[in-house]
Amino acid sequence: MVTRKGGEVLLVHRPKYDDWSFPKGKLDPGEHTVTAAVREVAEETGLDVRLGPALDTQRYRQSNGRWKAVDYWTARVVGSDDVSGYRPNAEIDAVEWVPWKDAARRLTYDYDRDTLAEARPVRRRSRALVVLRHGKARSRGGWRKDDRLRPLVQLGEAQAQRLVPLLAAFDVTAVHSSSSTRCVQTVTPYVDVTGWPMKLYDELSEEGATTEGVVDLVDALLEAGEGAVLCTHRPVLPTVLDAIGVPEVKLEPAGMLVVHHRKGRVLASEVLQP
Known part of the structure; x- marks a missing residue:
């Protein structure tokens, strides 16, 4: 749900259903919901967006009963x-910024009005701190060299590639990583694609x-005041989570906790597993 400064929300009209x-x-097949959210807004409105706090999932019965x-x-x-x-098309023939007080009347469905009301307290711009666990690495028992040099396996490398659009969706512009090889390899594809700087820290390594x-x-x-990822x-x-002040969560390899914050205060968080 896209909003902008001044209390306006972006709505679209679908001629097939005559709804707002x-x-x-x-x-798309194999696509993450986060990536799809950004892509669909771009395709339907022509606007490039970055995501803030998650809202409740809408669940409703369609006209076909499903x-x-x-x-x-x-x-x-x-x-x-x-x-x-x-430019209007057969799928979306109107895109409008609508004042918040008018949007509830313009929206066709009650479940959209519920989402609008839910978004109001968190609609102001926030930043994301993404806490990322490195991708799948070689087993510790099968590695005879310095553990800090233990690399990702092929699955971990694929996970690192799939992280690129997810990190971009949350407007990550700064990359902070453990100096260990498996962490560096996890965030390197994002750095290579975006050109954002990466800083390495021994303080984020296990040792x-x-x-x-x-x-x-x-x-x-x-x-x-910028979106950042911290890979450890x-x-x-x-x-890390205790320092942020959020409850401990279990992250799978390449899993992330997205912490949305504003002026140093945590507003919301969400777990995204690979």
């Missing part, structure tokens, strides 16, 4: 939010992690 709703669409589930996030436009040049070092880095990232190891995750 939020931009949405279907998953149930449908739709995942939503709040979102903000990156770049121009001008839709005056939108060099300290509570003081982790707390200092987390505090700096929450105050920095399973044993270090509890220290």
Whole structure:
């Protein structure tokens, strides 16, 4: 659900159903819901967006009797939010920014009005701190060299590639990683595609992690005012999450906890597993 400064929300009109709703669409085969959310908004409105806090999943019965589930996030436009040049087509024939107080009347469905009401408290722009566990690595028992040099396996490399659009969806512009090879390899595809800088820290490695070092880095990232990813190891995750002030969660290899924050205050968090 895309909003902009000034209290407006983006709505689309579908001529096939003669309804007003939020931009949405279907998953491509193998596509992550986060990636689909950004892609569908771009395809339906021409706008490039980045995601904020997640909203409740809509579940409703369609005219054919089948149930449908739709995942939503709040979102903000990156770049121009001008839709005056939108070209109508058979799927979407109108895209409009609508004042918040008018949107509830314009929307066709009650479940969209519920989503609109849910989004209001979290509609203001926030930043994301993505806590990322490195991808699947070679087994510790089968590695005879320095453990800091233990690399990803083929699955881990594929996971690293699939992380690229997910990190981009949350407007990550700074990459902070353990200096261990398996963490560096996990975020390198994102750095290669985007060109954003990467900083390496012994303090995020299993061997060099300290509570003081982790707390200092987390505090700096929450105050920095930019989207960031922090890639580390399973044993270090509890220290990172405690420093942020969120409950401990279990992340699979290449899993991430997305922490949405504003002015140093955590607003919401969500777990995205590979």
